[in-house]
Amino acid sequence: MKILVQSAAFDLAAEVAALYRANPKVGAMASFIGLVRDAAALTLEHYPGMTEKALEQIVHDACTRWNLLDATVIHRVGPLATSEPIVLVAVAAAHRGEAFAACEFIMDYLKTRAPFWKKERTAAGDHWVDAREADELAATRWAR
């Protein structure tokens, strides 16, 4: 398991390769990248310590629900420009069903449980992004 909170960009191909290269049991990889959308720029704030702990707990929860072989979560913080990658989730499993489901689960929980906050810069000025009810609904459907 690899959990990183960093300001630097990440390399999707390198991160995915690192998950399967040394493990012949991996038969499926699912990855997701979230991007800065519809804003001139974003600044991401986090809670050092708690954020990493929350991400570890989310990946741990995913590992108890599905038979995962490995996972990587990298979330960027600080200033980010339009179309820059914000977050990477990559999951390795034996079969695609587990990889797809776990990747979506990790993102849904990350969006509602991990302490990150977005401040958006638009033509009208700077403002903190409000939490979306749709994100909370997306996370609660996994409770069933």
Added chain:
Amino acid sequence: MKLELRYFARLRETFGRSGETLELIPGTVADLLQALRQRGTPWAEELSGERAFRVAVNQDMASPDTVLAEGDEVAIFPPVTGG
């Protein structure tokens, strides 16, 4: 008891500080919030419950009845918006 308070994002800006040390008689998260609301504006408005906020104690999510102890790190922040 002495508490280490931390504020994040919009609440850090509204309160004009990223944290503070606070002396409180032993109690719960609800008691702490009541003490902060008694400071008046903007604490009273932000922590009235009208705008959503979250509380974490020692970096775990907490509820109003979470009991606080000497030296606890208590963070107050808006609902999260990462990803």
